[in-house]
Amino acid sequence: MAIKGNLSEFTLTQLLNLINLAQKSGTLVVEGSNEAVEVFFTNGKLAYAQNEQEDSSLVGILHKSKLLSSSQYQGIKANGNGMSDKELGLLLINANYFSQQDILSSLQSHFVDVVNRLFTWMEGMFQFKTDISPPEDKITVRVNLENIILEGSRQIQELEHLEEEIPSLEIGVKFVDRPGANVSNLRLSSEEWQVIPYVDPKNTIRQIAQVTNLSDLEIRQVVYSLVQAGIVEMVRTVSSEGTPPPSRLPDPIAKGTKEEGKSLIFRIIDRIRSL
Amino acid sequence: MQTLKMVVTGPFNAGKTEFIQSVSEIDVVSTERKISSEIERIKETTTVAMDFGRISIDNEMVLYLFGTPGQKRFDFMWEILSEGMLGFVVIVDSTRPETFREARKILETFRAYAPTPYVVAANKQDCEDAWEIDDMRIALRLNPEIKLLECVATRKDSVKTVLLELLYSILAELETIDLQLTY
Numbered sequence: 001m002a003i004k005g006n007l008s009e010f011t012l013t014q015l016l017n018l019i020n021l022a023q024k025s026g027t028l029v030v031e032g033s034n035e036a037v038e039v040f041f042t043n044g045k046l047a048y049a050q051n052e053q054e055d056s057s058l059v060g061i062l063h064k065s066k067l068l069s070s071s072q073y074q075g076i077k078a079n080g081n082g083m084s085d086k087e088l089g090l091l092l093i094n095a096n097y098f099s100q101q102d103i104l105s106s107l108q109s110h111f112v113d114v115v116n117r118l119f120t121w122m123e124g125m126f127q128f129k130t131d132i133s134p135p136e137d138k139i140t141v142r143v144n145l146e147n148i149i150l151e152g153s154r155q156i157q158e159l160e161h162l163e164e165e166i167p168s169l170e171i172g173v174k175f176v177d178r179p180g181a182n183v184s185n186l187r188l189s190s191e192e193w194q195v196i197p198y199v200d201p202k203n204t205i206r207q208i209a210q211v212t213n214l215s216d217l218e219i220r221q222v223v224y225s226l227v228q229a230g231i232v233e234m235v236r237t238v239s240s241e242g243t244p245p246p247s248r249l250p251d252p253i254a255k256g257t258k259e260e261g262k263s264l265i266f267r268i269i270d271r272i273r274s275l
Numbered sequence: 276m277q278t279l280k281m282v283v284t285g286p287f288n289a290g291k292t293e294f295i296q297s298v299s300e301i302d303v304v305s306t307e308r309k310i311s312s313e314i315e316r317i318k319e320t321t322t323v324a325m326d327f328g329r330i331s332i333d334n335e336m337v338l339y340l341f342g343t344p345g346q347k348r349f350d351f352m353w354e355i356l357s358e359g360m361l362g363f364v365v366i367v368d369s370t371r372p373e374t375f376r377e378a379r380k381i382l383e384t385f386r387a388y389a390p391t392p393y394v395v396a397a398n399k400q401d402c403e404d405a406w407e408i409d410d411m412r413i414a415l416r417l418n419p420e421i422k423l424l425e426c427v428a429t430r431k432d433s434v435k436t437v438l439l440e441l442l443y444s445i446l447a448e449l450e451t452i453d454l455q456l457t458y
Contacts, residue, residue, distance in 0.1 A: 175329070175337075196327070197341075197355055200278060261449050264336075265361075268279070269442050271332045272435055275298055 002130070008123040013152055015126065016115075020044045020145040026130040032121055039115060040134040046143040048134035049114040056110075058085035058103070058139065065106040067098065084137035108141045112148060119152035120159055120217040155217060162220035165227075166234070169206035169216065173199050173223060173232045188229075195222050201235050277336045281441070282356050283326075284343040284381055285366035286374040290398040290428035291342040292326050294366055297434040299328025299340060343381075353381075357388035362441050366428065367415065369397045369405035375414045382415075392444040396426035396437045 003015075007030065015028065023044035030037045040048040050056035055064075059080065063073035080088065092098050134140050188196075191214060198208045209219035226232045283291045296302075326342035341356050357363070363385055367378040378395075385393070397411050406414070412423050422440050427433045 194355070197358070258449055262446060264279075265442055265446050265449070267336065268332055268338060269439060269446075271330065271338075272298075272438050272442065275330070275431065275435055 003128040004126065006123055006125055007121055010126075012118050012121070013149055013156070015128070016145050016149050016152070019128070020149070024128075024130060025133070026128055027132040028126060028128045030118060030121065030124045030126045032124040037114060037118055039111075039118075040132070040140070042133070042140070042142065044145065046111055046115065046145060046148065047140040048138055049111040051114050051117075054114075058088050058107070061106055061110045062098075062103070065109065067102065067106060085139050086137055089139055103139070104141060107139055108143055111141060112143060115148055116151060116155065117215055117217075119155045120215050159217050159220070162217070162224055165224055166205070166220050169209065169219065170204050172201040172204055172235050173208075173226070174201045174235050175199055176230060176233050189222075189225075191218060192222050192226060195219070195226070199226075199232055205234075279332075279336065279338045280341060280360045281338065281438070282341050282343060282360045282363040282385070283366060284353070284363055284385060285396075285398075286368065286377040286381065288371075289366040289368045289374065289378070291366050294364070294396070294398070294426075294428040294434055294437075295326050295328040295340045295342050297429060297431045298330060298438065300331060301329050353384060354388050357385055360389060360391055362392040362394075362445050363389075364437055364441060365393060365395045366398050366426070367395060367411065369399050369411060370402045372406060372414060375411070379415055392441060392448050394422040394424055394437060394441045394444060396424050396428075398426045398428045400425040401427045 003018075012030075018024070019026075019028070019041050021044070025042050025044075026040075028039045028041070030039075035051060035053045037049065037051050039046065054060070059068065059073055059076045062068045063070070068076070076088070083091070089103050093100055093103065191212075194212045195208055195214075198211065205219055205223055208214075209216065212219070214222065223232070223234070227234065283294055285291055326340075328340045328342075330338045330340070332338055341360075343353055343356055365378060365382045365385070368374055382393070382395070395415065395417060397406070397408055399405055400408075408423055408425060412419075415423070417423055422444060424437050424440055425433075426437050
């Protein structure tokens with residue numbers, strides 16, 4: 001009989017503990033508000049995982065791991081002729097592009113990442129079906145669940161802390177008027193730089209997360225670190241659900257009349273001259 | 276508060292960070308890290324993501340200057356940065372002709388992302404081995420109507436001139452649109 005429920009009542013930690021202790025084999029399907037994840041287990045170990053929204057093919061995972069360039073990725077995609085992951089893996093190993101270890105490490109890292117992100121889902125319908133194996137053409141791994149559960153628990157604690165600091169994702173962020181004295185010594189991550197162009201009081205944090213493909217935990221981490229660095233501050237926003245996706249810094253000339261555009265440019269010219 | 280954006284781009288080590296720093300009212304926010312690549316070991320650190328500086332225009336408007344990453348491997352950031360920009364400045368190191376081809380490629384890439392006005396700034400014109408502007412125009416294959424300006428990115432007046440020329444180009448383009456509409 002399948003195990004069914006909602007993550008809000010039976011957490012992922014509890015589910016993984018059950019699968020680990022009972023050495024279960026099967027598939028866990030979790031459906032969130034707009035994405036679904038499938039995780040396969042063999043004898044209580046993580047074997048395979050995929051998020052329906054992502055490219056879970058071997059070539060996609062190697063590209064995401066930066067082992068393949070974009071042009072290599074597109075080339076293989078175009079010329080792969082329906083080659084399965086196992087066939088492609090063998091081809092790449094035999095051609096000495098990668099070692100078996102390279103490929104297995106990338107897959108393992110990707111699968112663990114898929115499961116780790118599931119820990120940030122506070123709700124979602126799940127179903128565990130026993131004795132369903134991963135697709136035949138996919139390469140599987142064997143990862144112990146203990147460390148994944150520990151890491152997941154740590155993430156949940158971090159998320160709880162961040163939820164206290166940033167209680168709602170429906171607020172906006174703006175650049176502070178006077179950044180701290182040490183901004184020139186900052187080290188920003190690529191995720192933080194991804195968010196910077198969207199910093200605008202009109203954009204909610206949730207909208208920024210959607211457009212940058214960051215999870216709730218990740219966007220909270222980024223916003224919290226930018227706030228801590230003294231670059232941005234949180235503000236109330238006029239945006240609400242149902243509003244269009246966020247824009248980057250807008251092109252005001254495109255939005256206004258020509259005369260308004262000229263007037264705006266003259267104001268900037270006057271200011272630059274006075275510097 | 277209205278926010279506007281200009282992009283400062285150009286090859287690695289062309290002087291983008293200095294350019295922004297010269298006119299920004301805040302310390303330029305930038306990421307710098309040690310470089311390992313042989314080719315890029317010209318300076319100790321390089322911009323790996325982007326810089327940004329700020330100029331308050333008045334109480335209602337802020338202009339941000341975004342500097343793009345200098346290295347090819349960060350070109351995925353360029354499209355993100357180019358969206359919604361008023362215009363862009365391509366900085367070229369006048370003393371390093373080996374980077375001219377790269378500068379040309381970057382210019383074409385940005386033009387493809389957004390056909391907004393731009394100017395080219397020939398930086399380090401105070402150096403003895405800087406190329407003459409006319410020679411650079413030929414090497415960069417720039418048409419006569421494209422503004423190629425002498426620049427020393429560490430000098431505020433020089434940077435102001437480049438930004439003003441870009442703004443005049445934006446104005447000129449607006450005038451052109453008017454003419455097209457009234458034709």
